Amino acid sequence: MVGHIGGEEIWGSCDLFDTAVGMTLDWKIVGPTTLKRARSGPSQVYRTQAHLYGRGYANAGHRVEHVAIAYLPRGSVTLNDAIWWTEPYNETVAVKALERANRLHTNLAALAQVGTEVRDAWITNLDRADGCFECHRYSDKPAGLPRPGRSVCMTTWPASYPPPATPPVGPTPPSAAPTHKRKKQKMSxxxxxxxxxxxxxxxxxxxxxxxxxxxxxxxxxxxxxxxxxxxxxxxxxxxxxxxxxxxxxxxxxxxxxxxxxxxxxxxxxxxxxxxxxxxxxxxxxxxxxxxxxxxxxxxxxxxxxxxxxxxxxxxxxxxxxxxxxxxxxxxxxxxxxxxxxxxxxxxxAPATPPPVSAPAPASAPAPAPAAAAESPADKAKQLKGLGLSEEQIAAQLGLDTSVVQMLIAA
Structure with a gap:
């Protein structure tokens, strides 16, 4: 198990784990375009996936030192054209991905309580990922979005992610991977x-x-x-x-x-x-x-x-x-x-508890229904009424500021 999203366990299935060197290995059978890009390192998605596999094996009690991806040429007759990428396992990459997923879950769950239209409007305003394979099908597709599979994969890394290691190019064998003692991450x-x-x-x-x-x-x-x-x-x-x-x-x-x-x-x-x-x-x-x-x-x-x-x-x-x-x-x-x-x-002075009356001979009345929990919108409006800024409310509720704005306006 790699972690939790919205309280649900998230599991993964890695292609291979080398116990001798403590390394996960993910096979990617790719075409010539992806193979060419792999020479500059994996996409953010592939790299994050590799470190999530590493976290899963670490959580299971294994020693994880490295993560690796083997790009296998789909259209080649020899594995000499394969690309091997590896870097030291970095738990922070996996933790950041889970934090981002949980943040999205929290935002969407809060907006869904207001209405699916509000939730979908927020989704519509999110930035599109490069190389998105789905957004072209929907009416809110941004103008000029290329056909699926035609846009260039992301080559820059968000500041919140640790930078990738310089990738070794070529079919480096797994046994040649350097050994590094993994440093435990201190905190998110x-x-x-x-x-x-x-x-x-x-x-x-x-x-x-x-x-x-x-x-x-x-x-x-x-x-x-x-x-x-x-x-x-x-x-x-x-x-x-x-x-x-x-x-x-x-x-x-x-x-x-x-x-x-x-x-x-x-x-x-x-x-x-x-x-x-x-x-x-x-x-x-x-x-x-x-x-x-x-x-x-x-x-x-x-x-x-x-x-x-x-x-x-x-x-x-x-x-x-x-x-x-x-x-x-x-x-x-x-x-x-x-x-x-x-x-x-x-x-x-300490609070004095109210006196408790002796039980009446008659049958006890039915218990009052429990009060309904406050919705995120109610909480956001309540905190706004106390004078908190939208940024402070977002930090308090664990939401994005844009979500808080929509909750207050609802």
């Missing part, structure tokens, strides 16, 4: 800059600390959460430990949340009460996830309120033992409607 490129900024101490406010049992803090999310790779604890270099990975090689990711509080530290110049909350470690992330689900939300959002209590350690008084949490999350819309909503900081 989309969050690397932000995560490194937090990792090295730049940006954000002081850490929102929970350093003793029973500590309870309340704050309002001040900016869209960001992802960063978790690191091992290094007492000699706090915050600078080695990155954490799952056994599969995937990075273990945490969430960084900027929270507006009433806390003020005299030692911090111009302290405005913004604190940085690091959602790291299985228990804290699971407690937060459960709180978000209990609130009927899809995730943390700007304006939402977090009420967090470090209830106790597994071993009382031992800060090195496991921590146990109680978390209540109030989504932005509900938090804004609460008359006693705090801007942040410590609550003035």
């Amino acid at each position: 490129q989309t969050t690397a800059d932000q995560a490194n900024q937090y990792l090295m101490g730049g940006g954000g406010g002081p850490t929102w600390k929970f350093d003793s049992e029973g500590v309870r803090k309340v704050g309002t999310i001040a900016s869209p959460p960001t992802a960063r790779q978790e690191t091992e604890y290094d007492p000699n270099n706090p915050g600078g430990g080695a990155p954490k990975f799952f056994p599969s090689g995937d990075p273990i990711m945490g969430i960084v949340v900027e929270v507006q509080t009433d806390e003020r530290d005299p030692s911090v110049d111009n302290d405005e009460g913004v604190r940085t909350l690091y959602l790291e470690g299985r228990r804290l992330k699971e407690a937060t996830r459960a709180a978000v689900r209990a609130a009927g939300a899809n995730g943390l959002e700007v304006g939402g309120k977090l009420d967090i209590t470090l209830t106790h350690y597994d071993t009382p008084g031992d800060r090195r033992s496991g921590r146990n949490w109680t978390i209540v999350y109030t989504p932005a819309g509900n938090a804004a409607l609460m008359g006693d909503q705090e801007v942040g900081g410590q609550p003035s």
Whole structure:
């Protein structure tokens, strides 16, 4: 399995995997035009496909060092005309492809809730891929689009993709492929800059600390959460430990949340009460996830309120033992409607639960139907009403800005 798209498992079928050198191999039986182009390297599609195969074998526990494509001449009588391409396996190429596919899925699912016409209008305005074999059949085909198979394949690479290695030309045998120790990827490129900024101490406010049992803090999310790779604890270099990975090689990711509080530290110049909350470690992330689900939300959002209590350690008084949490999350819309909503900081008094009446002798009434989940359009309009820009709303909901614009206009 290479990954997930929209919650569905994505599997691939590679032609060959060489366990001796740790290399995937994909056969392409091609005509003279594609064979000629292959001398300059594979298309973006073929290259991405090769690294997705590599990720599938890596996830299955195999050592993957290289990916390769063998272009076999369909119209030739000798394999001497074949082209061999290979480069070191780069997980980032596969991860970026899956991220792009999931982003498209999220955009399309959000627009489909408004209407298929809105969704299709957004699709129509997307850029066409070079060499598209289908768009010529539809009425929205751009003027001048050539017949299928007649346009030149993409020879430039998007900036978000790592550049391809210089391809060796000619029928190089697999056994001659160089051996390189694969470096694990630290994090997705989309969050690397932000995560490194937090990792090295730049940006954000002081850490929102929970350093003793029973500590309870309340704050309002001040900016869209960001992802960063978790690191091992290094007492000699706090915050600078080695990155954490799952056994599969995937990075273990945490969430960084900027929270507006009433806390003020005299030692911090111009302290405005913004604190940085690091959602790291299985228990804290699971407690937060459960709180978000209990609130009927899809995730943390700007304006939402977090009420967090470090209830106790597994071993009382031992800060090195496991921590146990109680978390209540109030989504932005509900938090804004609460008359006693705090801007942040410590609550003035703990909330008192409503009294529970004794059960009546008569049969209990049927339970009220669950409230329908907010649609992406409702959320976008709600965040717009709170003063967020379209770019901020897009970052919060994980959508493209163009999609947010269509949701707000719907």
